[in-house]
Amino acid sequence: MSASAATAAPRRRLPRTLVVGLVVVGAIAILAILGPWIAPYDPQGFSMRMRLRPPSAEHWFGTDEFGRDVFSRVLAGAHHSLLMGFGATAISLVIGVPLGLIAAFHRGWVEEVVMRGVDLMISLPPVLLGLLILAVTEPGLFKTVLAVGLVYVPIMTRLARAVALELLAEDFVEAARARGEGAFHILVREILPNAWPPLIVETALRITFAILLGSALSFLGLGPQPPDSEWGLMIAESRPFISEAPWIGLAPGICLCLLLIAVNVVGEGLRDLLDPRMRGRGHG
Amino acid sequence: MARFLLRRFASVVFVLWAMTVLVFAIVHILPGSVAHMILGEYATAAAIAALEEKLGLNDPLPVQYWRWFSGLLRGDFGLSITMERPAGPVIMEALGRSAVLAGVSIVLVAILGIWAGIHSAVHKGSASDQALTLGQYFFIAVPEFFWCILVILFFAVWLGWLPATGYTPIADGGLLGWAKHLVLPVSTLVLGLIAHVSRLVRSSMLEAIESRYVLAARAKGLPERIVLRRHALPNALLPAITVLAVDVGILIGGIVVVESVFAYPGLGRMLIYAIDNQDLPLMMGGMIVVTAVYALANLAADILYAVLNPRIRVGGTAA
Numbered sequence: 001m002s003a004s005a006a007t008a009a010p011r012r013r014l015p016r017t018l019v020v021g022l023v024v025v026g027a028i029a030i031l032a033i034l035g036p037w038i039a040p041y042d043p044q045g046f047s048m049r050m051r052l053r054p055p056s057a058e059h060w061f062g063t064d065e066f067g068r069d070v071f072s073r074v075l076a077g078a079h080h081s082l083l084m085g086f087g088a089t090a091i092s093l094v095i096g097v098p099l100g101l102i103a104a105f106h107r108g109w110v111e112e113v114v115m116r117g118v119d120l121m122i123s124l125p126p127v128l129l130g131l132l133i134l135a136v137t138e139p140g141l142f143k144t145v146l147a148v149g150l151v152y153v154p155i156m157t158r159l160a161r162a163v164a165l166e167l168l169a170e171d172f173v174e175a176a177r178a179r180g181e182g183a184f185h186i187l188v189r190e191i192l193p194n195a196w197p198p199l200i201v202e203t204a205l206r207i208t209f210a211i212l213l214g215s216a217l218s219f220l221g222l223g224p225q226p227p228d229s230e231w232g233l234m235i236a237e238s239r240p241f242i243s244e245a246p247w248i249g250l251a252p253g254i255c256l257c258l259l260l261i262a263v264n265v266v267g268e269g270l271r272d273l274l275d276p277r278m279r280g281r282g283h284g
Numbered sequence: 285m286a287r288f289l290l291r292r293f294a295s296v297v298f299v300l301w302a303m304t305v306l307v308f309a310i311v312h313i314l315p316g317s318v319a320h321m322i323l324g325e326y327a328t329a330a331a332i333a334a335l336e337e338k339l340g341l342n343d344p345l346p347v348q349y350w351r352w353f354s355g356l357l358r359g360d361f362g363l364s365i366t367m368e369r370p371a372g373p374v375i376m377e378a379l380g381r382s383a384v385l386a387g388v389s390i391v392l393v394a395i396l397g398i399w400a401g402i403h404s405a406v407h408k409g410s411a412s413d414q415a416l417t418l419g420q421y422f423f424i425a426v427p428e429f430f431w432c433i434l435v436i437l438f439f440a441v442w443l444g445w446l447p448a449t450g451y452t453p454i455a456d457g458g459l460l461g462w463a464k465h466l467v468l469p470v471s472t473l474v475l476g477l478i479a480h481v482s483r484l485v486r487s488s489m490l491e492a493i494e495s496r497y498v499l500a501a502r503a504k505g506l507p508e509r510i511v512l513r514r515h516a517l518p519n520a521l522l523p524a525i526t527v528l529a530v531d532v533g534i535l536i537g538g539i540v541v542v543e544s545v546f547a548y549p550g551l552g553r554m555l556i557y558a559i560d561n562q563d564l565p566l567m568m569g570g571m572i573v574v575t576a577v578y579a580l581a582n583l584a585a586d587i588l589y590a591v592l593n594p595r596i597r598v599g600g601t602a603a
Contacts, residue, residue, distance in 0.1 A: 119295075120302050123582065124299075124303065124575055124578070125532075125575075125578045132307065135567060136310060208424075213537070219541065235430060238433070242441060243437075249433050253434075257425060261425040
């Protein structure tokens with residue numbers, strides 16, 4: 001992992017915090033993928049003789065109320081948080097960016113409809129929107145990811161529209177129009193390639209919030225269901241044992257915090273790198 | 285200014301109406317019968333038909349919507365299914381308790397967040413600024429529900445200073461008993477938000493301090509204290525109003541989580557209870573009330589912003 005940092009250094013001077021954040025996120029992603037193979041125990045294997053054991057050499061993070069190995073469960077749950085963060089932001093990008101581009105290109109009533117819809121969705125508190133979507137359906141990982149993704153669609157739409165409006169006034173768009181290019185060509189070939197820096201920055205910063213919202217919804221019981229080991233769910237289930245076996249909740253909680261801090265550091269590092277308005281201001 | 289107020293107020297009314305349509309549509313159009321959800325999967329066909337008759341679920345959807353919506357306009361939220369009493373008073377009682385939690389939190393966030401931000405900016409690069417900046421990174425990233433676990437573990441389980449969960453009305457436990465139950469929920473709610481606000485105030489204050497009008501004020505020979513207080517601060521605080529309005533949205537999310545963990549009988553816990561038990565009138569009413577509170581908080585922030593910002597106050601064409 002330090003090799004990637006070393007090869008990246010000579011090409012362009014990447015900020016050290018960004019590299020550290022990327023390494024931590026990368027390490028968690030690798031552990032999440034390798035989880036099923038490197039987990040020392042079956043994450044759902046009961047062992048009544050081994051209930052509520054504190055962390056030890058055999059059970060690094062201890063065991064829970066069913067004698068399940070907390071370390072194996074944390075490993076098995078890692079991909080949920082990553083999916084919530086990256087999957088949900090991908091959904092908001094895939095829906096929000098085309099909407100924003102179309103609104104910017106076809107002014108008039110199309111823009112009016114899209115942007116009033118966006119205003120409406122933004123005027124609801126994010127958690128409420130998620131609750132509303134999840135309230136009436138059976139909970140599950142993909143519904144949570146979808147709900148979180150939909151919550152952030154309006155933000156992406158707004159940003160994509162603002163960026164596209166700026167770019168549509170440029171000469172190269174004028175040239176494309178003069179050549180007789182259609183709407184699709186102009187939006188995909190001319191606007192999109194030039195719009196990505198602010199979109200990437202916003203996406204990277206959104207991932208933190210998507211993980212936070214997704215794991216909070218899971219914590220409330222509106223995400224993956226037991227015996228799944230999503231980290232928010234694990235923390236919720238640990239509550240009755242908080243005094244006798246705090247490690248059941250602390251282990252996934254600390255991992256979640258580590259992931260969130262790392263993702264946030266990467267997002268802010270990217271912003272300092274890519275967003276010219278913020279460049280040189282440090283993390284302000 | 286009057287036109288601006290009127291337009292903003294109209295948009296609040298529109299948002300609330302649209303929310304009633306959205307909530308109604310999601311609850312009634314998604315697959316699955318409402319009576320089925322209420323009675324559970326083992327209900328007999330006869331029981332479902334009887335309940336559908338009782339709740340008026342056989343009427344056309346627009347008729348059902350109008351019945352619910354016109355009820356809302358009269359302040360009638362319908363009958364809570366699980367409690368079998370009017371949902372309105374249940375919601376309002378819960379709202380009152382949540383309002384205490386939210387009110388105390390937002391005041392603390394405003395005072396401490398702005399203070400910390402100004403302190404960091406004025407003493408940029410000092411040890412306390414660096415400590416605050418590092419703390420911000422940390423506090424923004426730690427989820428509220430994990431904070432809940434940590435403070436319960438620390439202050440309730442290990443130190444035993446404060447009650448972990450529950451709520452005591454002033455009438456029963458006196459002011460102290462009541463306040464004791466607020467300490468942990470409020471402190472969990474405010475930590476992340478203080479970090480958020482102080483970060484923004486720090487950067488806008490830094491921008492103000494490095495501006496030309498502050499340079500001019502210093503060049504006039506004004507004492508540093510006056511320069512900061514009269515020239516830099518008013519400009520730096522304007523963005524704080526916007527961020528506080530955004531934070532009300534985050535605070536609402538936090539309240540849902542915190543009330544569930546601390547078993548605090550407010551609106552957030554009521555919503556989760558209503559969702560878990562498929563108590564639709566309670567859930568729909570609760571969501572409308574939360575939306576109304578959020579919309580009004582944003583309206584208040586917009587008005588405050590317009591009043592304090594001379595560019596909008598004079599120009600009159602507020603966007």
